[in-house]
Amino acid sequence: MTEIEYVCGDATAPRGSGVRIVAHVCNDLGGWGRGFVLAVSRRWPEPEVAYRRWYRERATSGFGLGAAQFVQVAPDLWVANLVGQRGIRTGRSGAVPVRYEAIDAALGLLADKAAELGASVHMPRIGCGLAGGTWDRVEPLVRERLSARGTAVTVYDVGG
Template sequence: EEFEVFWQTSAGSLQEKKRIKYLSGDAVEPLKKSTVIAHIVNNKGKWGKGFVLSLSNKYPAAKKSYLSCFKENNFPELGVVDFVMVDAQEKIFIANMYAQDGIKKNINDKKQYVCYDSLKVCLEKLSDFALVNRLSIQMPRIGAGLGGGGWNVIVSLILYNICYKMIDCNVITL
C-alpha cells in the first residue's frame, strides 16, 4: 500500500510523458519495431467485420490463430489473450483479446457486447507481455465500434492498465 502511494506520486509527476497518443492512419501498420498490435475479438468464432478485415489481409496468421481456438467446439473464455508473432525480425505481435461476448446483429443493434471486466483482465495481460518483451502497444479504438462500449470507460481502462505502467500506447484511427 505504501509503495502504491509512492508509485502514484512518481507516476503522477510523469503524466505528461505517458498518455495515450492519438494518431491518424492504419492501425495495422506498425509505427515502429517491437510493437504489439492489440484488438478485441468476440468469443463466438466470428471474424470478418471492422478492423480484422485489414488485419487479416496483412497478417493472416492472426486470423488463423483466432479461428484455430474454435476447433472442436473449444470456445475461449473472456479475458484470454492470444499473442501471435507475425514478424520475428521486426518483433511484431498481434494480441487477440477476448473481451467481447457476442457480435453486433445489424446497424440498429445498440447492445453493448464488450465486457469491461474482461477487457481489464486482457489489458493487464497485454501490459505484462509488453513489459516482458519490451514492446510498445498500438491499437484501433477498441471496443467502441462493433463492441458497443463507451470510449470514455475504455480509455480509463487503458490509462490505468497500460499508461500507468509507463508503456507507450498509440490509438490509431483512420
C-alpha cells in the same frame, strides 16, 4: 505514467521501431469477418488462423472472455487477439456486445506481454466499433493497465 499518443493512421501499420504489439478486441463466438479484423487479415493471415484454432480448441485452450492470444507476425511485431466482446450483435434490450471487465482483464495480460517483450502497444479504439463500447469507458482501462506501467500506447484513428 506514459501518456497515450493519438494519431491518424492505420493501426495495422504501427509507427516507430522496436518490438510492437497491435491489439484489437475479438468476440467470444469464434467469428472473424467484420470490423478491424478484416484489416488485420489483409495484412497478416496468422492472427485469424490462430484465433480460429484457439476457438475450436476452447475446451482446453483457455479461450473465453478476458483471455488474450499473442501471435507473432514478424520478428519485432505481434498481434494481440483480446476477447472482450460477448457475441456479435446488440441485443433486443439494446445491450451491446462489449464487456468492459473482459477488456480490462485482457489488457492486464497484454501489459504483462508488453513488459516481457519491452514492446509498445498500438491499437484502434478497441471495443468501440462493432462491439458498441465507448472510448470514455475503455480509455481509463488502457491508462490503468498499460500507461500506468510505463508502456507506450498509440491509438490510431482512421482518416485525417
